[in-house]
Amino acid sequence: MNLRTRHALEFVLDNLVWFMLVFVLVVFSLFIPNYFQLGIFANIIEASSVLGVMSIGLALVIIAGHMDLSVESVAALSAMAVGILFCSSGIGLGIQLHPEWLMVPVSLLLALAVGGLIGAFNGFLVVRVKMSAFIITLASYIWVRGLVLVISGGRSAQDLAPAIRWFGIQRLIGLPLTAWIAIACFVVFSLIMAKTPFGRHLVMIGGNETATFRAGIRVNRNLVIAFVLAGAIAGLAGWLLAIRTSGATANLGVGLLFNAFAAVVIGGVSLKGGVGTLPGVYAGVLLLSAINTAINLMGLPANFTQVIHGLLVLAAVLLDAFKQTIRQRLA
Amino acid sequence: MSEPLLVLDNVTKNYGAIEALKGISFSIGKGEVVALLGDNGAGKSTLVKIISGGLEPTSGRMLFEGKEFLAKSPAEAKAAGIETVYQDLSLCTNVDVVANFFMGREITRKIFGIPVLDERAMEAVVGKALASAGTRIPSLRTNVEHLSGGQRQAIELNRFVHWGGKLVLLDEPFAALGVEQTRRGLDMIRQVASQGIGVVIITHIMQQAFQVADRIVVIRQGVVAGDVARNKTSPDAVINMITGETLAGAGPGG
Numbered sequence: 001m002n003l004r005t006r007h008a009l010e011f012v013l014d015n016l017v018w019f020m021l022v023f024v025l026v027v028f029s030l031f032i033p034n035y036f037q038l039g040i041f042a043n044i045i046e047a048s049s050v051l052g053v054m055s056i057g058l059a060l061v062i063i064a065g066h067m068d069l070s071v072e073s074v075a076a077l078s079a080m081a082v083g084i085l086f087c088s089s090g091i092g093l094g095i096q097l098h099p100e101w102l103m104v105p106v107s108l109l110l111a112l113a114v115g116g117l118i119g120a121f122n123g124f125l126v127v128r129v130k131m132s133a134f135i136i137t138l139a140s141y142i143w144v145r146g147l148v149l150v151i152s153g154g155r156s157a158q159d160l161a162p163a164i165r166w167f168g169i170q171r172l173i174g175l176p177l178t179a180w181i182a183i184a185c186f187v188v189f190s191l192i193m194a195k196t197p198f199g200r201h202l203v204m205i206g207g208n209e210t211a212t213f214r215a216g217i218r219v220n221r222n223l224v225i226a227f228v229l230a231g232a233i234a235g236l237a238g239w240l241l242a243i244r245t246s247g248a249t250a251n252l253g254v255g256l257l258f259n260a261f262a263a264v265v266i267g268g269v270s271l272k273g274g275v276g277t278l279p280g281v282y283a284g285v286l287l288l289s290a291i292n293t294a295i296n297l298m299g300l301p302a303n304f305t306q307v308i309h310g311l312l313v314l315a316a317v318l319l320d321a322f323k324q325t326i327r328q329r330l331a
Numbered sequence: 332m333s334e335p336l337l338v339l340d341n342v343t344k345n346y347g348a349i350e351a352l353k354g355i356s357f358s359i360g361k362g363e364v365v366a367l368l369g370d371n372g373a374g375k376s377t378l379v380k381i382i383s384g385g386l387e388p389t390s391g392r393m394l395f396e397g398k399e400f401l402a403k404s405p406a407e408a409k410a411a412g413i414e415t416v417y418q419d420l421s422l423c424t425n426v427d428v429v430a431n432f433f434m435g436r437e438i439t440r441k442i443f444g445i446p447v448l449d450e451r452a453m454e455a456v457v458g459k460a461l462a463s464a465g466t467r468i469p470s471l472r473t474n475v476e477h478l479s480g481g482q483r484q485a486i487e488l489n490r491f492v493h494w495g496g497k498l499v500l501l502d503e504p505f506a507a508l509g510v511e512q513t514r515r516g517l518d519m520i521r522q523v524a525s526q527g528i529g530v531v532i533i534t535h536i537m538q539q540a541f542q543v544a545d546r547i548v549v550i551r552q553g554v555v556a557g558d559v560a561r562n563k564t565s566p567d568a569v570i571n572m573i574t575g576e577t578l579a580g581a582g583p584g585g
Contacts, residue, residue, distance in 0.1 A: 211420075
């Protein structure tokens with residue numbers, strides 16, 4: 001095998017999920033009536049913004065060799081906090097700020113802070129108490145959701161302040177601003193992971209934590225930052241969720257965690273840590289969204305979605321193993 | 332003897348009731364190569380970890396360049412100028428050669444105040460370092476998982492030669508190397524020492540110790556069983572020190 005075919009093959013392997021996405025879009029466009037429309041594609045991107053943002057945080061922690069199961073509940077708590085303060089009906093307190101736009105940064109900061117705090121709590125326990133991230137964040141997944149139920153009393157908040165809702169309504173080049181926020185997050189965090197020492201260190205910690213510690217990298221500090229980021233990003237996802245639903249319900253976002261996992265795994269992130277890129281994760285998110293849209297358009301019962309997502313995760317894991325064997329042949 | 336770089340004074344380490352080190356005292360001079368020998372479980376690796384900041388001693392003290400020294404983390408030891416090559420390699424196989432070479436010390440340039448990796452500059456440095464050491468690796472952008480054991484060890488060795496520092500600890504650095512690479516590795520050690528850097532090398536292979544070391548320190552059951560200049564002892568005498576049959580040839584360093 002000459003060098004050029006080898007490089008070409010490696011390029012395909014590295015970006016496999018993008019090829020899959022294009023393949024799926026082409027097939028759907030050919031065989032499903034009305035699929036090939038700009039509106040549909042915009043809808044695919046729009047529908048994936050909350051899941052996409054949440055997947056970023058999850059991917060960061062998994063790439064660093066750990067786990068964060070709490071992202072879904074954290075998003076719900078942030079959404080509920082924003083909902084209670086800035087919704088005008090239901091359990092909403094309907095707090096008004098003047099000028100009105102002030103509610104945007106305040107609600108956003110609130111959502112980020114709620115998420116960041118829980119992330120810091122998770123990170124502290126993982127790093128200092130040296131407990132397994134799986135168990136700690138599983139506990140957080142449960143108690144944070146419980147907290148959502150407690151503070152809402154199981155009821156919901158509706159009618160989010162229009163100044164905040166504006167982000168879900170205002171469109172730029174056919175996409176609502178919330179979708180642009182998700183895209184911007186992917187761009188920013190992709191750059192951080194690929195181009196900065198912090199991102200490089202996270203990848204190396206995920207690969208061989210002992211080696212990075214011996215090399216003088218401040219492993220604990222980096223890991224805590226990763227957990228705080230995952231929490232804060234989940235908080236942002238919650239903020240977007242509150243905008244999307246114009247409020248918050250006690251069971252908001254249930255099931256998102258598993259979709260985020262699916263997206264991360266399909267996107268080529270190894271659950272063993274150290275492997276994966278954020279652009280891949282975004283392609284994974286879009287792939288899930290594209291399939292959901294296809295199911296809707298074909299008029300299949302929505303219950304099929306879950307079956308297909310499950311099979312897709314299995315396929316992604318198998319594909320990952322297959323890629324490994326090909327790479328070993330290449331080396 | 333040259334002026335001492337690192338002095339160990341009665342360093343001990345207990346793991347619960349087990350005394351891994353019962354009181355180790357010896358010193359390393361600038362530009363001196365000390366071979367640390369001993370049977371399996373004698374406490375060599377424990378000692379290396381204490382000097383390099385991976386473990387804290389139970390008691391005893393160390394002087395580095397005449398000052399009280401205790402590294403609480405590998406980062407502190409590195410900052411003081413102590414480089415370590417560990418027995419189980421310290422490479423991240425999921426990233427490429429360049430990333431491993433610069434692990435924790437990446438070259439960056441600021442873009443809007445944000446540090447950004449300067450990949451081109453790093454690649455140039457690595458290319459030069461590997462070329463001057465005669466190490467051939469097909470592509471510096473290959474992930475280390477695709478490289479052979481020998482190539483991996485060569486990266487580790489070149490890394491310490493490049494970063495230098497003041498004291499280098501090598502824990503069985505040639506375990507995966509072929510004959511020619513080992514010879515080159517030994518040359519590298521002499522070359523490093525000639526720059527005034529102290530070198531401690533742990534090895535099982537008597538021949539290597541006699542090839543490269545100025546002084547041979549033998550550890551047995553957590554104590555120094557022998558500390559002799561290479562040219563005043565013989566492999567047989569050293570083996571006796573390791574196994575503890577006699578103490579012939581043992582004595583204060585000189």
